[in-house]
Amino acid sequence: MRTDRCGDLRPGDVGRQVTLCGWVDRRREHGEHLAFIDLRDRSGVVQLVVDGAHDLRSEYVLQVTGTVRERPADTANEGLATGAVEIDASEVTILAVAEPPPFPIDERTEVDEVLRLRHRYVDLRRPRLQRNLEIRARVNSAVRGAMEEQGFIEVETPMLVASTPEGARDFVVPSRKEPGSFYALPQSPQIFKQLCMVGGVDRYYQIARCLRDEDLRADRQFEFMQLDAEASFVGQDDVLGFITHAVSAAAEAITGERPGEFPQMSWHEAMERFGSDKPDIRFGMELVDLTHVFPETDFRAFQTPCVKGIRVPGGADMSRNRLDDLTDRCKAWGAKGLVWMKVEAGGLNSPVAKFLSDEEQATLRSTMEAEVGDLLLLVADEWRKACHILGLVRNDLGRPPVTEGGLHFLWVVDFPLFEGIDDAGNPIPAHHPFTMPHEDDIDLLDGGDLLAIRSQAYDLVLNGWELGSGSVRIHRRQVQERIFAILGIGPDEAQAKFGFLLDAFRYGAPPHAGFAFGMDRLVAVLAGEENIREVIAYPKTQSGADPLTGSPTPIDDQHLKELGLRVLPPRQ
RNA sequence: GGUCCUGUGGUGCAGUUUGGAGUGCACGCCGGCCUGUCAAGCCGGAGGUCGCGGGUUCAAAUCCCGUCAGGACCGCCA
Numbered sequence: 194m195r196t197d198r199c200g201d202l203r204p205g206d207v208g209r210q211v212t213l214c215g216w217v218d219r220r221r222e223h224g225e226h227l228a229f230i231d232l233r234d235r236s237g238v239v240q241l242v243v244d245g246a247h248d249l250r251s252e253y254v255l256q257v258t259g260t261v262r263e264r265p266a267d268t269a270n271e272g273l274a275t276g277a278v279e280i281d282a283s284e285v286t287i288l289a290v291a292e293p294p295p296f297p298i299d300e301r302t303e304v305d306e307v308l309r310l311r312h313r314y315v316d317l318r319r320p321r322l323q324r325n326l327e328i329r330a331r332v333n334s335a336v337r338g339a340m341e342e343q344g345f346i347e348v349e350t351p352m353l354v355a356s357t358p359e360g361a362r363d364f365v366v367p368s369r370k371e372p373g374s375f376y377a378l379p380q381s382p383q384i385f386k387q388l389c390m391v392g393g394v395d396r397y398y399q400i401a402r403c404l405r406d407e408d409l410r411a412d413r414q415f416e417f418m419q420l421d422a423e424a425s426f427v428g429q430d431d432v433l434g435f436i437t438h439a440v441s442a443a444a445e446a447i448t449g450e451r452p453g454e455f456p457q458m459s460w461h462e463a464m465e466r467f468g469s470d471k472p473d474i475r476f477g478m479e480l481v482d483l484t485h486v487f488p489e490t491d492f493r494a495f496q497t498p499c500v501k502g503i504r505v506p507g508g509a510d511m512s513r514n515r516l517d518d519l520t521d522r523c524k525a526w527g528a529k530g531l532v533w534m535k536v537e538a539g540g541l542n543s544p545v546a547k548f549l550s551d552e553e554q555a556t557l558r559s560t561m562e563a564e565v566g567d568l569l570l571l572v573a574d575e576w577r578k579a580c581h582i583l584g585l586v587r588n589d590l591g592r593p594p595v596t597e598g599g600l601h602f603l604w605v606v607d608f609p610l611f612e613g614i615d616d617a618g619n620p621i622p623a624h625h626p627f628t629m630p631h632e633d634d635i636d637l638l639d640g641g642d643l644l645a646i647r648s649q650a651y652d653l654v655l656n657g658w659e660l661g662s663g664s665v666r667i668h669r670r671q672v673q674e675r676i677f678a679i680l681g682i683g684p685d686e687a688q689a690k691f692g693f694l695l696d697a698f699r700y701g702a703p704p705h706a707g708f709a710f711g712m713d714r715l716v717a718v719l720a721g722e723e724n725i726r727e728v729i730a731y732p733k734t735q736s737g738a739d740p741l742t743g744s745p746t747p748i749d750d751q752h753l754k755e756l757g758l759r760v761l762p763p764r765q
Numbered sequence: 766g767g768u769c770c771u772g773u774g775g776u777g778c779a780g781u782u783u784g785g786a787g788u789g790c791a792c793g794c795c796g797g798c799c800u801g802u803c804a805a806g807c808c809g810g811a812g813g814u815c816g817c818g819g820g821u822u823c824a825a826a827u828c829c830c831g832u833c834a835g836g837a838c839c840g841c842c843a
Contacts, residue, residue, distance in 0.1 A: 521768085
């Protein structure tokens, strides 16, 4: 139907007769016998010169035959890739007429997102999504290439799997052949990729669709894509190398520049310095430990296991209103309160200054390297909570837009094996129950401080986004059984939940380790988008609805009956 | 489960603080003029359930309550 793409035409094509297809992007009429039409396809826009264009409206789909010619002197458009040429159209066929679009195709107006989603096919024509889909495709391709270079082969795993109680809430699919039973949609191919290792696949990867029925966020959709990988006879450093290579290739494919080394930081250091296990290291405002400043303070709020603070340079002009607002937010986040202090020439201006001794104030100022005009924000609590709250405050006040400061990758390593103790007194696995403890801490499994055990688990972080995580897996049955015992999962329960994995390990399991990272998040950061919906062709809203197709929808009674289901009346 | 923000012609906004006639701006749309524009220009026109429901008031886009939709975040996401 066409000989060329609109955006490809250059002065070298002058004199050629071409046939183009595309949408009417914009129309400029100059009386009855001269009109300019910008014709648009995925490659770009080129100017057509036609003899009258009254019947060629916005977004009509045209097939145009004409001659490429150089534009008359002084009429070239340097802002356009094809701006040196134009098409002298001799034949114009309307392939499809179009109603005026529900919102402008151009990029100048920010359109309500529901409207964009309802007419996603129109939104996809806009430069932003055209560009983002292309970036996404290039990232996919680069990642595949990089994994295959390293000897990984792509293996597909099922979408209908067994539900497991651990982890996120499953999406389930009722079984018609066995009413009352359900498949789950995979939260990740975790078990299958480990079985692949037992199966001698050696190096597996897949860009896999994963589904989790949890609340949506700017960086979370029900369904998302992961680069999922697993390798045999490797350790943590090997995996970090594989993934660094793949992610670097993706970044290079988009930015043209290969990122440098990815620094490593222990989980503990990340929490201490940034109050987060996914620290955004593009900016300072690091957490400062102040516990030692108030060892025997009279101020009751600071009589806690931990006091930490951040310094907001030049923040002393923050209004009382904003400070109150920030305090309220901290309380909503679970803090007992937020102590603020404005560093002024005459001393600390703060509602709590009168409770602090001169010495405490002086040590505080020197510890925080406070200067006049700064704002100090302090939280006192247990270590973990104090770090967490201040980490949220730090991001709230200082986090730059995604497009600023370049790409700062970071490996966070040495995660704790357990992140706490549940109400029943059992430890809660920080990653998943197949995670190998750190070799140096393995003795602590037997009667040591469980919460002090580090694991061979690691996260990849990019500009404060958790891209993904992985671990060295337990491949010895005895260690796995020991972990299950500690988690309070008895042999029967373990057999019921993960029996097939444990069984598989009886037949010769290689040492193996793996990783998975979110493609949507990687693409979003590389595309300079704050929200992964902007890099997904057909995303869902925060409530999990699709305004385009109307999903989710009820199904009719016959359909339910066939599946052996009955729907409860809505709760009052 | 919770906190905060948003909702006004097709689109993007202003108007809401301090109640007084659906008032305004830009784009788009329709018609006319226009032979070198490129976010073309000029003239004219059409287009409104101020998300929805209730309340207060002589009077509500504006104040109050509820509700729906969307967004950001906390919880949640092994």
